[in-house]
Amino acid sequence: MDHSLLPPAMIATQTALTDWVIVLPLVLALFGAALLLMLRHILHVPALVAGLVVIGIIACEVLLLVRVMAEGPLSMTMGKWLPPFGISFTADILGAAFALAAALVTLVVIIYAEGDRGESERGDGFHALVLLLLAGVTGAFLTGDLFNLYVWFEVMLIASFGLIVTGGRPLQLDGAVKYGFLNFLATTLFLLSLGLTYGLLGTLNMADIIGKASTANPAALTGIAALLLLAFGMKAAAFPLNAWLPASYHTPPAVISALFAGLLTKVGVYALLRSLVQLMPLSRDILEPALLLVAITTLLIAPLGAIAETNLRRAIGFLVIGGIGAVLAGIALAQQGGVEGAALYVFHAILTMTALYLVAGLIERRTGQRDTRHMGGFYAASTPLSILFLVLVLATAGVPPFLGFWPKLVLLDAGLQQAVAGDWADGVLVLALLVNAVLTLIAGSRLWAHVFWRQGGEGAVNEHETISLHRPGPREQWLGLGASIALTGLILVAGLWPNLLFEGARTGAADLVNPGRYIAAVGLAEVAP
Amino acid sequence: MDYALAVLVGLFIALGVYLLLSRSVIRMLLGVTIFGNGVNLLIFTAGRLTREVAPIVPAGLDHPAGPIANPLPQALILTAIVIGFAMFSFLLVLAYRAYQGLDADNTDTMRVAEPENTPHPPLSY
Numbered sequence: 001m002d003h004s005l006l007p008p009a010m011i012a013t014q015t016a017l018t019d020w021v022i023v024l025p026l027v028l029a030l031f032g033a034a035l036l037l038m039l040r041h042i043l044h045v046p047a048l049v050a051g052l053v054v055i056g057i058i059a060c061e062v063l064l065l066v067r068v069m070a071e072g073p074l075s076m077t078m079g080k081w082l083p084p085f086g087i088s089f090t091a092d093i094l095g096a097a098f099a100l101a102a103a104l105v106t107l108v109v110i111i112y113a114e115g116d117r118g119e120s121e122r123g124d125g126f127h128a129l130v131l132l133l134l135a136g137v138t139g140a141f142l143t144g145d146l147f148n149l150y151v152w153f154e155v156m157l158i159a160s161f162g163l164i165v166t167g168g169r170p171l172q173l174d175g176a177v178k179y180g181f182l183n184f185l186a187t188t189l190f191l192l193s194l195g196l197t198y199g200l201l202g203t204l205n206m207a208d209i210i211g212k213a214s215t216a217n218p219a220a221l222t223g224i225a226a227l228l229l230l231a232f233g234m235k236a237a238a239f240p241l242n243a244w245l246p247a248s249y250h251t252p253p254a255v256i257s258a259l260f261a262g263l264l265t266k267v268g269v270y271a272l273l274r275s276l277v278q279l280m281p282l283s284r285d286i287l288e289p290a291l292l293l294v295a296i297t298t299l300l301i302a303p304l305g306a307i308a309e310t311n312l313r314r315a316i317g318f319l320v321i322g323g324i325g326a327v328l329a330g331i332a333l334a335q336q337g338g339v340e341g342a343a344l345y346v347f348h349a350i351l352t353m354t355a356l357y358l359v360a361g362l363i364e365r366r367t368g369q370r371d372t373r374h375m376g377g378f379y380a381a382s383t384p385l386s387i388l389f390l391v392l393v394l395a396t397a398g399v400p401p402f403l404g405f406w407p408k409l410v411l412l413d414a415g416l417q418q419a420v421a422g423d424w425a426d427g428v429l430v431l432a433l434l435v436n437a438v439l440t441l442i443a444g445s446r447l448w449a450h451v452f453w454r455q456g457g458e459g460a461v462n463e464h465e466t467i468s469l470h471r472p473g474p475r476e477q478w479l480g481l482g483a484s485i486a487l488t489g490l491i492l493v494a495g496l497w498p499n500l501l502f503e504g505a506r507t508g509a510a511d512l513v514n515p516g517r518y519i520a521a522v523g524l525a526e527v528a529p
Numbered sequence: 530m531d532y533a534l535a536v537l538v539g540l541f542i543a544l545g546v547y548l549l550l551s552r553s554v555i556r557m558l559l560g561v562t563i564f565g566n567g568v569n570l571l572i573f574t575a576g577r578l579t580r581e582v583a584p585i586v587p588a589g590l591d592h593p594a595g596p597i598a599n600p601l602p603q604a605l606i607l608t609a610i611v612i613g614f615a616m617f618s619f620l621l622v623l624a625y626r627a628y629q630g631l632d633a634d635n636t637d638t639m640r641v642a643e644p645e646n647t648p649h650p651p652l653s654y
Contacts, residue, residue, distance in 0.1 A: 147605060150609075151608065151612070154616070157616070158615065158619065161616075161619055161623075165623065165626075168626065169630075170630040170631050170641050171641050171642055173623065173626055173627045173630050173631060174627065174631055174639050174640075174641040174642040175642045176623055176627075177554065177623060177624065177627050177636070177639060178636075178639075178642070180619070180620050180623055181549075181557055181561065181620065184561060184616050184620065185549065185561065185564070188561070188564055188565055188568055188613070191568050191572075191609055192542075192568045192571060194572075195568060195571045195572035195575045195605075196571070196575060198572065198575050198576065198601075198602070198605070199574070199575025199576070199577075200575075246643075247642055248642065250642070251642050307650060308650040309650070310647070310648065310650065310651060372651070373648070373651065449653075450651060450653070454653065458651060458653075
C-alpha cells in the first residue's frame with residue numbers, strides 16, 4: 001500500500017511486532033472466553049483450557065512488565081489513526097503490574113474452583129465468564145482512552161452479573177439485584193462524566209486530556225472530577241456508597257466472591273487513581289477535603305462493620321472496604337509518597353482479599369455453616385487452614401513482615417511528612433490509618449478466635465467438639481487447599497522481599513505524578529502547564 | 530437548540546433519579562433506562578449540534594471543505610446504547626427471576642441476603 005496517499009492523521013509505519021504484547025493479553029482472554037463458551041458442553045476439563053489461556057496471559061504480562069520497567073510506558077494506537085483520534089492502549093508500570101496480579105489471582109481461582117465445583121455445575125459457562133471478567137479487568141488496567149475504559153468496565157460488569165447469578169439460588173438473586181442496579185448506575189454516572197469531559201476538552205484520550213486539562217476551566221473540570229469521584233467511589237465501595245458490597249459479595253459461591261473481591265473494587269480505585277491523580281491533578285487538589293473525609297470515614301467505619309458482623313464472608317466484605325479506604329488515603333495524600341503507597345496497597349489487596357475469601361470458602365465448606373456463631377473448635381480439625389487464615393488476617397491488618405505492612409508504612413510516612421509540614425487534616429488521616437489497622441486486627445483476630453479457637457459454636461461449654469465437620473475429598477483437599485497455600489505463599493514471599501515492588505511502585509507513582517513519559521509514549525507533545 | 534437539549538437532559542436525569550429512589554423494582558428499571566437515555570442525549574449535546582451538514586469528505590480532498598456535524602458523539606452513543614440495552618435486558622430478566630424466586634418486587638421485602646433482626650455482635654473475645 002502506498003502510504004503517501006494516506007491523510008496526515010494516519011500512522012504510516014508498521015507497528016513493531018513486539019508492541020503487540022500490549023493487546024495480546026486481551027486478545028487471548030476474549031478468544032479464550034468465546035472458545036470456552038462455544039465448547040462448554042463438549043469440553044470435559046474446561047479448567048485446563050482456561051488455565052492454559054491464563055498462563056499465556058501471565059507470560060505476555062510478564063514480558064510487558066519487564067519491558068515497561070526497562071523502557072518506560074508503552075503505547076499502541078488502534079486502526080492506524082494517530083493518537084488523539086485512534087483508541088490508544090497505554091501500559092505503564094502500575095497498569096501492567098495490576099494486570100499481572102489480576103491474571104495470577106485468576107489462575108489461582110481457576111485451580112481452586114476445580115476442587116470446589118461439583119459435577120452438576122459442568123457446562124454452566126463459569127470458565128468463559130471468568131476469562132471475560134479477566135478481559136474486562138485487564139482492558140481497564142491497560143487502556144489509554146477514557147471511553148474505552150467505560151467499555152471495559154461494562155465488559156467486566158456483564159461478566160460479573162453472569163457469575164453472581166450462576167446457580168440462581170434466591171440468595172444470589174437478592175444479592176444480584178442490589179449489586180446489579182448500583183453498579184450499573186455507577187457506570188452510567190461514569191458515562192455521564194465522560195460525556196461532559198468530551199464536551200469540555202474535546203478529547204477522551206488520556207494523554208491528550210492531561211495536556212488539555214491544565215488550561216481548561218477549573219470550575220467545570222472540578223465538577224467533572226467530582227462526578228468521577230462519585231462514580232468510581234461507588235464502584236470501589238467507598239463509604240457512604242459501600243452498601244452494595246456487604247449485601248452481595250457473600251451470596252455467590254466463595255470462589256466467585258474471591259474473584260470479585262480481588263478484581264472489581266480494585267479496578268474502581270485504580271480508575272480513581274488514574275483519573276484524579278494523573279488526568280486532573282488540579283481538580284484533585286480542590287477536591288482534597290472531600291477525598292480526606294471519604295478516606296477517613298471509610299477507614300474507620302469498615303472494620304467496625306466487620307467486628308459487628310457474624311456472617312463470615314460478610315465480615316470479610318467489610319475488610320475489603322477498609323482496604324479501599326487505605327487506597328483513598330493515598331489518593332488524598334497525593335504527591336509521590338501517597339500514590340506509591342496506594343499503588344502498593346492495590347497490588348497487595350488484589351492478592352490478599354482473594355486469598356481471604358478462598359480460605360473462608362474452605363472453612364464454610366468443611367463446617368457447612370456460613371455464620372461464625374455456629375463455627376468453632378476448628379483449630380484441632382485443620383491446622384493448615386487456621387494458620388492460613390491467621391496469616392491472611394495479619395496481612396490484611398498490615399502486620400510485618402507480610403505484604404500489607406509495606407503500603408501502610410509508605411502511606412504513614414507520606415502522611416506524617418505532610419502533617420509535620422502543617423496540614424492538620426493529614427494528621428487526622430494518619431491517625432485514621434493507625435486506628436484502622438488496630439480495628440482490622442481486632443475484627444480479624446475475633447473472626448479467627450470464633451472460627452478456630454473457642455471450643456464449639458456459640459454457647460458451647462464442654463471440652464468436646466460440638467461441630468460436625470465435613471471431611472474433604474482428595475480433590476478438594478489438594479486443589480482447594482493447595483491453591484490457597486500457593487497464593488498465601490506468594491503474599492509471604494512478596495512481603496519478605498519487597499524490593500522489586502518498591503522499585504516498581506516508585507517509578508509507577510512518579511509516572512502518574514509527572515506524566516511526561518506517559519504523554520511522550522503515546523506520541524503527543526507535552527503542553528507546558 | 531443546545532440549551533433546550535440541556536434542559537431536556539436535566540429533566541431526563543431528574544426523572545431517572547426520582548424513579549431510582551423508589552422501592553419498586555419496576556420503577557427502578559424505568560429509572561435506569563430514562564437515566565441512561567438522558568446520558569446519551571448529554572453526549573450528543575456535548576459534541577455540539579450542527580444542522581444539516583453531513584460529515585462527508587468530498588472526493589479528492591483530505592479534509593471536509595467547510596464546517597461539518599461532529600460524527601464522534603454518534604459513535605460513542607451507539608456504543609453506549611448497545612451496552613445500556615444489554616444491561617437493561619439483563620436487569621429486566623433478573624427482576625423477573627427475583628420476583629419469581631423471592632416473591633418480592635419491593636426492595637424493602639428483599640431480605641434474604643441481609644436478614645432483618647440479626648443478632649447482636651458476639652460478646653466473646
